[in-house]
Structure formats: structure tokens, C-alpha cells
Amino acid sequence: MGKLLVYLKDYKKESVLGPLFKLLEASFELIVPLVVASMIDVGMTNGDKGYIIKMCLVMTAFGLIGLICSVTAQYFAARAAVGFATRLRHELFAHVQKLSFSQMDSEGTSTLITRMTSDINQVQSGVNLVLRLFLRSPFIVFGAMIMAFTVDVKAALIFVVVIPVLSIIVFGIMLVSIPLFKKVQARLDGVLGITRENLTGVRVIRAFGEEEGEIRKFDGETDALKHMQMLAGRISALMNPLTYIVINGGLIALIYVGAVRVEAGILSQGQVVALVNYMSQILVELVKLANLIITVTKAVACGNRIEGIFEIPAGLKETGLTDTSKNQSVDGAKQEKGTVEFDHVSLRYHEGGEEALTDIHFKAQRGDTIGVIGGTGSGKSSLVNLIPRFYDVEKGSVKIDGVDVREYPLTGLRDKIGVVMQKAVLFEGTIRENLLWGNENASEDELWEALRTAQAEEFVLQKEKKLDEKVEQEGRNLSGGQKQRLSIARALVKKPEILILDDSASALDYATDAALRKSIKEMPGETTVFIVSQRASSLLHADTIIVLDDGNVAGMGTHEELLQSCQVYQEIYYSQFEKKEGVGA
């Protein structure tokens, strides 16, 4: 948590002024009991109305000044806490962008969202409360005790007994409840996780009629949270009765000793009232202090979890070499733009886990169409994901234009590549805004050209506002096929040297799929295209088809060659060919 405090550095002034104004407010609070005492002893005893009014005015002035100090302190503390949290959120977000997909997979999206939202909020509350109370509460506790001693040493000895007993109760309860609050936080994370999973997968849940099961799961989690909160609440609830018993005992003792000493003429009535006020102030501040410590403990726990994310080293490292400089140094005058080479590549997602890809070796020339086929889980997506460095190889290397992809600046690398993922993802906005992700400077003509190639022109023309038609969050107002075609158009707007279509035509009918492949083939310039597909018919005309089986290359060649020599390919092809003979290939 300590390392996070560096983000407070822009708020040094606020972090100093906030506590200082709180101290000022506390100083006035400590003087008020003495003013009351004087009002009783001088004003009331002598029936001096003028003196009483004067003291009332002094108290009002103290109250007003205290209020101004308090509001000013709140302002500075809030400014520092909100500024700190905003900076922290920015930094965390930027750091998460630098994590590799494997690192994100191992943390989990839901965890990262919790770190970025509720954990940061908790830290923000902690910082705010610390700035307001960490000086004020101890100052009042010790200040009130010292003031009590200045009033009467013998009576103040009661404070010496009461304060430690109170402290033991307050901090004892706090010590027991802090681990419980941590458990409450963990349960809350569970509820958040289950809620998020349910809401993102709501369609599947309903399609499978799993609503009841989900409700039971959710109830189970919330019940567990409730029990934990009740337990923590019951223990915290002991605080008030116990502290009030002690404080009232103390007050009785104080009033008794005070009365005896007033009788003896050692103390005045006003002084006894001042002592009682100091005792009450101490109680209030000890309870505040305990709450502060609980909030701070929660904030530190959340801060440590955030720090844990910062401690994950940025998974994608760049050497910062430019593509052109390296190109020349590697290959002299020879221009290799658009070539993709896998040099004995192996990939493992987790240390100690199974290899997802083993010894993949091939070279695609500029303008080639490479088909990748294989059963589910055979490694097709894993293979193409290595090209834009969504994951890094474990062994070997992936080279573009003769240069290892790890040596490109990431933005430079990804500028060369257009990727259309298995799951089409669109963002809230208009069709135009989504397409411009590919190239923010693309002209109107270029957008329509990309839509034409992606077989999306017709349906966009049918929309009332054409390119300015609204796309809702996750593109939920579009069909699966429309989303896929828009995602393809978005990648084409980029005019990439390398285009990766990862099973991205699965929602298209055979005729549209064939038309799409034809228009991609006819695109101006020579784009190297990788098509991942489960459909053999989609890959018939590829220059090379890579057949994957359990992460290994089972065969490589043209359709005709593979049909002759590769058993895995024959199995795939004939299983589909029998059903779909003559359709759209």
C-alpha cells in the first residue's frame, strides 16, 4: 500500500492543510469546556448576565471558527483523496493495458474490474478519513486528558483509569472485527463476481433455462455475505454498550469525586462540568479512532491488492526498434513486406501446463492466403494470436518481414495487422465510429469500400442513417452475421499488410462466406491473409492449409495435396463434404 502513496505527491499542500485545519478545529473544541466552566462559575454564580452573554458570544465565535476550519479541512481532504484516487485509477488502467493476455487471463477480468472500482473507492475513503482524523482524534484524546489535569489533578486520575479500559475495549473489538471485515470484503467480491458473470452471460443462462440455478447460486453467495456481515456487525455492536458502561461508570465516579471536592471548596461546579465534557469528548474520539482504524485496515487491504496488480511486470516488452531500420539490417535491399514466418514455435499458456502449440514451422509469402484448420482446441486461435503478440512464444520465434515480432514497437506491429476475432466485438457509438477504429483518417469512400469487401454494404445501406446508424453496447442491436461483417470491415479499413480472420465468418451463410473470400482475394495490394476455419470449404482455395491436431502440425499443403496425404484433413473434409457437397465452395 505504501508505494501507492506516491500518487498523493501532487496533493502535498492539501495533505498538510487538511490535518492542520482539523487540529485547529480540535483546539477550539478543547477550549469550549473551559468557557462553559467560566460561564457557570463567574456568570451564573454571580448572576452576571452580561458575562454570560459575553461567554455565549465567545462560544458561538469558537463554534463558527471551528465550523469553518472543519469545512476547510473536509475540502482539502476530499480534494487530496479524490485526486489521489483518480491518478491511481489512471495509472492502474494504463498498467493493465500493458499486461499480456496470459497475465490478464491469470488475474481474471472480474478481479481487475474490482481492483479498478471498489478497491480504489475503499482506498479513497481511507485516505480521506486519515487526512481528517489521524491527527485530530489522538490530539483530542491526549489534549482532553491534559486539560483535565490542568483543571484538577486528583479528579483527572479517574481519566487515567477510564481511558486505558476504554482503549482496551475499543481496540480489542476492533482487532476481532478486522479479520471479519476482511472476510466480508472477500464475500462481497464473490457476490460481485457472480453478478457480473450472470449479467454478461444472461442470454445463455436463459437459453438453457438455468435461471433458477443461478438464483440459488446468487442466494447462496448473498446468504454467506449476510452471515459474515451479521457476525461482524454483532461484534461491532458490542462497542457501544460496553464503552457506555465504562464511560458512565467514569462519569459517576467523576461527579462523585467532583461533588466531594466542590463540598470541600477545592473545585468549582463549572470545573466539574468541564471535566465531564472532557470525558465525553474522549469517548467520542476513541470511537472515531476505532472506526478510522477499521476503515484504514480495509483501505490497506484493498491498497495491497491494487499494488499486487502493479507488481505484475508489464508482460509485453518492446525493444523499440523500428520495422524499417531492422528490415534493412536483416535483409539488406531485399523487401519482404507481408511475409510471416513461424520458426519452430512452441507455446505454453501456463508454466508447467501442456503445450498448446508444438514446433510449428512454416513461411507465408506476401499475398499468400493461409488456411488453418483442425478440431476444437487444436490450437488454431493460439497460432494466429502469436502474430500480433496477443501471447508470446515459449520457444522459437514468429517473424514478420524477417524480423522477430518481439522486436517491433507494439503499435508499429499492430498497425501492420488487421485482426477479426472469433467473437465479434463492437462498441457503443455509430457504425462510422466503429469502422474508424481501423483508421481514424479513413475517407467516406474507404469506409464504403471496406464495407463492400466485407459484404456489409447492403445491410448498412438499408439502415436509415447509413454509416451514422447507432450501434448499441456490444452491438446488441445487430445480428451475429452483421456484427461479424462490420468487424471484418473495421479490420479492412486499416488496409493491413496481414489480415487474420479467426473463424470470423462462422455466422455467415456459405454464399456470403464465398463472396467475402473472393473480394478479399481481389483487394488491391498484396495482403497476406490467415483464415482460421472449421469449414474445409472456406479454405479450399488457400495457397497453403495448415492442419493442426492437438497443437501439432498434422499436415501442410494445398487442398489437393492434403486430400492425398493427410489423414486428419481427409477426416475433416469428408465429414463435411458428404453433408455439404456442392454448396458454396
Ligand SMILES: Nc1ncnc2c1ncn2[C@@H]1O[C@H](COP(=O)(O)OP(=O)(O)OP(=O)(O)O)[C@@H](O)[C@H]1O
Ligand atoms: N488463454 C488461455 N489460457 C490457457 N489455455 C488456453 C488459452 N487459450 C487457449 N488455451 C488452450 O489452448 C488449447 C488451444 O486452444 P485454441 O483456442 O487455440 O484452439 P482452437 O483450435 O482455436 O479451438 P476452437 O476451434 O474451439 O476455437 C486448448 O487446449 C485451450 O484450452
